[in-house]
Structures are given as C-alpha cells and as structure tokens.
Amino acid sequence: MSTPAFGRRALLGGGAGLAAGALVTRGADAATTSPRGATPSRIDVHCHHIPDFYRQSLAQHGIVTAGGIPIPVWTPPAAVKFMNDYGIAAQVVSISEPGVTYLDTAVERKEMAERINDWTRETLVTTADPLLANRFGGFAVLPLGDPDDPVDVANACAEAVRAIRTLELDGIGVFSHYDGVYLGDPRLEPLMATLNGLGAFVFVHPVTPAAYPDLGLPTFLYEFPFDTTRAAVNMSYHQVFTRYPRVRWLLAHAGGTLPYLACRTSLLQVTTAVAQNLDLRRFDEQNLDFGRLYYDTALSPVPSAMMSVREVTSVSHIMFATDWPFSGPVFVVPGDPAPQLAESFGPAELPRVLRTNALEQLPGLRARMRTA
Numbered sequence: 538m539s540t541p542a543f544g545r546r547a548l549l550g551g552g553a554g555l556a557a558g559a560l561v562t563r564g565a566d567a568a569t570t571s572p573r574g575a576t577p578s579r580i581d582v583h584c585h586h587i588p589d590f591y592r593q594s595l596a597q598h599g600i601v602t603a604g605g606i607p608i609p610v611w612t613p614p615a616a617v618k619f620m621n622d623y624g625i626a627a628q629v630v631s632i633s634e635p636g637v638t639y640l641d642t643a644v645e646r647k648e649m650a651e652r653i654n655d656w657t658r659e660t661l662v663t664t665a666d667p668l669l670a671n672r673f674g675g676f677a678v679l680p681l682g683d684p685d686d687p688v689d690v691a692n693a694c695a696e697a698v699r700a701i702r703t704l705e706l707d708g709i710g711v712f713s714h715y716d717g718v719y720l721g722d723p724r725l726e727p728l729m730a731t732l733n734g735l736g737a738f739v740f741v742h743p744v745t746p747a748a749y750p751d752l753g754l755p756t757f758l759y760e761f762p763f764d765t766t767r768a769a770v771n772m773s774y775h776q777v778f779t780r781y782p783r784v785r786w787l788l789a790h791a792g793g794t795l796p797y798l799a800c801r802t803s804l805l806q807v808t809t810a811v812a813q814n815l816d817l818r819r820f821d822e823q824n825l826d827f828g829r830l831y832y833d834t835a836l837s838p839v840p841s842a843m844m845s846v847r848e849v850t851s852v853s854h855i856m857f858a859t860d861w862p863f864s865g866p867v868f869v870v871p872g873d874p875a876p877q878l879a880e881s882f883g884p885a886e887l888p889r890v891l892r893t894n895a896l897e898q899l900p901g902l903r904a905r906m907r908t909a
Contacts, residue, residue, distance in 0.1 A: 577626040579874070580895035580902070583740070583789055583835040583858030586630035586675075587611040588656050594649065595639065603634040604745065605755025609862040613661065613669050619861055620672060622871035626892070627902060629674035630661065631710040633863065634744045638682040638715065643689045650680035650696055658704045662905075674902040676710035676740045677701075684718040684725055694731040701735045707899045708738035708787075713768035717747040720768050721775030733781035738898055740787045741768055757863070765793030769827070770802045778826035785898060786830045787856065791837035796845035799827050831898070833858035834875060834890070836867070843881035852882065856898075857891045 587608065595601070601608060616628060632653060637646040654677045661673035677700030681693040700706045709732060711720065718724055720741070732739055743761040752759075765788055772778060778786070788795065795802070828850045834843065835858035846855055859874055868874060882890050896903040 577620055577624045579623075579625045579857050579891045580899075581620070581625050581628040581859050581861070582787065582856045582895050582899075583742075583833045584616075584628045584630055584861045585611070585633045585863060586613075586616070586657065586661065587862075588653060588660075590656075591632070591649070591653055595635075598639050600635060600639055604757030604761060604863070606757060606863070609865055611862045613673075615862070617668055617672055619868070623859070623868060623874040624872075625859070625874070627672050627674060627906060628861075629676060629707055629740075629895070629899065629902065630657065631676040631740055631742060632678040633742060634712070636678050636682075636710075636712060636744075637680055638712075640682065643680070643683070643686055643692055646680040646682050646689065647692045647696070648680075650678050650692075651699075653678050654696070654700050654704055654706065658706060662706065671905050671908070674707040674899060674905075676708045676738075677704070677706045678710055679728075681711075681715050681728075684715050684722065690725065690727050693728050697728070697731050697735060697737065701737060705901055707901050708740060709735075710740045710742060713741060713743045713764040714746070719771040721771040721773075721777050723775075729777055729781050729784070733783045736783040736785075738785045738787065740789070741765060742789050743768070743793065762790050762793035765789055766795045766798060766802070769793075769795050769830070770798075773803070773826055774805070778829060788830055788832050789858075790833070790835050790860075791842045791846050792827075792830070792832045792849075795827060796832070796842075796849045799849045803827075828854075830854065831856060831894075834878065835860035836864060838875035838877040840877065840880045843878065847881065852886045852889055853894055853897075855890050856895045 592608065595608065616630075620626070620628060637649045637653075640646045640649060654675075657675040657677070661669060662675050664670055664673075677696065679693040679696055681689055683689045697709050700709060713719065715725075720729075743764040745756040746760055746764050746767070749756065749760050769788060769792065772786075830850065831854045832846045832850060833856050837843070843855070857875065857878070859868070861868070878887060878890060896906075
C-alpha cells in the first residue's frame, strides 16, 4: 500500500489562517484562556514522547512515519515550551504507533519497552531537572507484538506490573489491536486480568488497521478513529468492561466514532433492544458499558464531537488532550489550545474537563504536582 506523498501540514496548511483567526478571536474568553505568562493549569492526557534512541531504532527499521505522516520532532524542552504556550501544567506522555510491534522477537520487544519505560520515569516523571520536574506523567508501553505467542503476552503482563508497582508510572498504554487481534480477543485474557488486578488506568490509542481501503489520505485522519471504535465494540461484546470492572479505560480522540454509534453498535445486546422498545432513553448508556469509559478531547474539541460524548457518559469522564507533537500544525497561536470546549461545557464543568477529572484518576501525578 502506497504512502501518501503529502503530510498533515499540507492537509492543514490551507486552513492555518482561519485556525489562527479563530484562536485569536475565541481565545479572548477569560474562562478558557491561559495567555502567555499565566500559570498553566490544564492536564493533557493524550500526547506523545519520542526518545532519541527509540526514533533511531524506528529509522533503522525503515519506519519514519506514523499514521501516514512523518514522525515529528520531539524533545523534553520543546514539550515544556508547548505546555507553557498553551496553558498546560502537565502532559501524560505515551508512545504512539507502532509502539514496539516493529521488532522481530519477544526478547527485542521486551528490552525496548523496558528501556522506554525506564527512560520515561527517570528523564520525565521523577526528574530533578528544574525545567522538567513535575511537568510530566507517563503511560507505559507494553512489549506486545504477537498475541499468538504466550511469551509475548506474559511479557506484557509482567511489564504492566513492573510499570505500575515498581516504576510507579501513571497508567498503561495499549493499542486498539496487535497484529489484527483486538483487545477483547481471548488471547489477551491474561493481560486483561492483570490490568484488572492492578486497577490500572489504561489509555487505548488507535493504530492503522491491518487492512483498509486506500483513499490516498493519511490513516490518522479517519482510520485511527474507526479503529478505536472497533476496539471498544469488540471489548463490549466480549464483556471485557463488565468482567474486568477495576480497569479504567481512556479512549483517544473522543472515542473515535463510538459516541455516535453507541446505540447502533449495541443492537445485538438484548437489554439494549428492551430499553429501546420500552423507550427507556437513558438506560442504554449503562447497559452499553460505554458510559463507564473515559474519553479525551484530542483533535475533537468541537461541539459535534463533545456533545455526542456527553450523550453517552458524564462530564466527569471527559479529559482534555492535544495529541501533540503529531498535532503540532494545529497549534499556531499561543493561548487557549481548545477554545471550542467552552461551547460544550459550562463554567463549572470546563475546569473539570481541563484539569480536575484527570487528577482524580491519576493520583500519582496529582501528588507530584502538589509537591511542586
């Protein structure tokens, strides 16, 4: 399958002027703006880090794009500058596509995942560097690439335990699928049980599906949201959400298309049909399990997305996110990074979305920030 010759900057470049104007105009709202010089307050739960050694390993394996676009430049000081420019107090970083799935053996995947997670803790989460201290949280990457290999699955379980109990990272990052195997698959049952035993906060990030129609556009644009939806629906029908209730699942990009398709994708569940026939309009949320999930606002802050999310879950389950640095071209004027959120959330709700909800679910990050 050919890689499109254009990137995200080319796609968005034509609208950069309009985006800048919108940020300047709507950013004047004091309820949502953190101008330069103001104390950053937002917590960004969906953003990515790209350690130099990891980027070099990707390049050595011929991987220079993710989601159909070039892997962007990233450094810790650049991340701090971005946070300061956009009123963000802390970022909870994770590894994006392809994780460590590109490596050939379980041993290689284990070594790289451990190296990334150790680096995340030492360089970002627990650093004494005054520039970086108390500005980062971290979701661990798991050494999973071959769900058919029991060793790979066991290594993923062990690393999840180490990441939470030894490294004391803030949660676990998983992908929507691994080699075409989605998260509800029985082959991943040991991992689900481990995450449940840990009571982990788990961030589900999409990856390019194994097969998709080539529209000549980067897969981040549409296939990523679709794949998050596939993962969540797959997990629902395998009863992952009900059988492992201690796991707190955060879905990227407002859940993909899940909020809009929440009713349709549950029509094979008996209680949903009963609720519909009896016109129990609010019953379907809890029945679907989608109401218990968490959703971030990355690349989806507009009312058409946020109001859909509000229909399937409570405001307490929605968290601010940017998807930086992959979303870098979207942010062109320092100030409010998502002024559209004020259209979907009232003055009492918006602070929860921007900060409080995340800190309630990430007690380690909250404790570190209190000591700052």
